[in-house]
Amino acid sequence: MLIFEHSASGRKTKIQSTSGNEMPTDIPASLLRDEKPGLPEVSEMQAVRHYTSLSQKNFSIDTHFYPLGSCTMKHNPRVCNSLAMLPGFLSRHPLAPEKLSQGFMECMYELQEMLCDVTGMAGFSLAPMAGAQGEFAGIAMIRAYHDANGDTERKEILVPDAAHGTNPATATMCGYTVKEISTLANGDVDIDVLKEAVGPQTAGLMLTNPSTLGVFERRIEEIAKIIHDVGGLLYYDGANLNAILGKIRPGDMGFDVIHSNLHKTFSTPHGGGGPGSGAIGVAERLKPFMPMPGVKKIGNEFQWLTEEDCPHSIGRMSAFFGNPGVLLRAYIYMRLLGAEGMQRVGEFATLNANYMMAQLKARGFEAAIPDRYASHEFIITLKKQAKELNVSAMDFAKRLLDLGYHAPTTYFPLLVPECLLIEPTESEAKEMLDGFVEALVQVQQEAETDADMLHNAPYTMPVNRLDEVRAAKQLDLAWSAESKA
């Protein structure tokens, strides 16, 4: 139910109004609106109960195991929240003078430095507001670099077919054409196809490592050499950075530019559309093109790094400086973990994924790439169940909700039919991982005995099975009294 549907015309909540809350008298009549604003007219208790009830319908990391592959739904330590909300941070005005922002700027400077350390890059910009914007900034820098070298005939960005959909979208937005590179059955990029595809037209390659197939790209050094030999640059999509955190660094693999979803790997609350942070790291040769502003340190003082320092910058990503609340939470998380803690993140994220994959294989599920170790996530394919039992990956996913688990990512990557992409993260106890395995086994048994029941799951959620065709074709997000009638 929407808050507007609780509304009754003319309802007032006078009883709890503070005194002196009368209509202002000093606004000229010409500036007063003629019609009442279209706000819901509800009592205070109606408003409180409405929003409390909505919050209780949340299916979130705070209420449920959330193994949504490629999304890194890990625990968000509360201390990051409380420290990022200290009044000095919270009340800082984005246009406040530098001398009144030294604490905040010092945190941001250190965050830049720590990100350089953990990824092996020469410089970091915190400006991009989300992963997709980080990608855009990264490819825009690749373009700026080639343009600055007078190298304007490079029209093509190579993207493996296992990539996130944002990769080809980003390349297209930056004016490049996209060439897809196929993937071998073992999950590695097909190097022979890559060799055929590169040339003087190659601007760069966008690669996620570990890939969306949940395996590490073993021939990354060879790939880097192939791209660099033709004058292209190598872009690292940081979606899966959690798997290698503190263990190996994209900079050491030969990447020229990377984006890191700080909201994922460095644990700020996310899901449902933001806010996020797509901080980008660069190798030395791309430093002149970084988006502004940044933070620099002169003596003991922190100052904004601007276009005056970096005249070749690709520009600004937003009016101010990234999403400071997200950046602060990521900073505090990194300070809490330290270098050692970050290694544990990578280790336990990987261990948990491999443990679950082994358990599921032992219980009869088919892993998409059974012969390799998983990274921090892995894929099972329900191809057989779809064919023999007429129960799809979507049916499994929906039924899991009834059993108290957020569904894994479904139907991605596109290369694997009827797939579930499962990412347990490092945050979960063994009992939770076992519980999820048992839930999948239960759904499998239900698929064998009562397939029809699964087609209409879930049964216990606030909304039942969505009509996805209608949701896609007749999307209706704006409420109005007329449409209600």
Next chain:
Amino acid sequence: MSEIPTDLRYTASHEWARLNDDGTITIGITDHAQDALGDIVFVELPEVDSELSQGDASCVVESVKAASDIYMPITGVIVDTNQALVDEPEMINSSAYDDGWIFKIKPADEDDIEQLMDASSYEAECEDE
């Protein structure tokens, strides 16, 4: 098992092609492809008169699961598109080989269609997946 008419030609990327009497070739996606994509909710048709080479992305079919490029089975010029799909993209699901056709081309070389797979090769290809 999905339906694979024997009078059509096929690509590994799951397009079908039918040679018409007037020398044009009608193109759509196979029953296997529509089944894998799931409910189709949007089709971005190609522009008539555009010249495309074999393997070029010609248009996009979007389902509840994914957006997929449709590739040119052979080189040619787009001469007609199925406007009925604008309002009823689900016809690709219900009638992949007839009402759900997507576009017609005038091939650069009519004989190019011979390079494409016949029904039995395509069936073997689908089995492998």
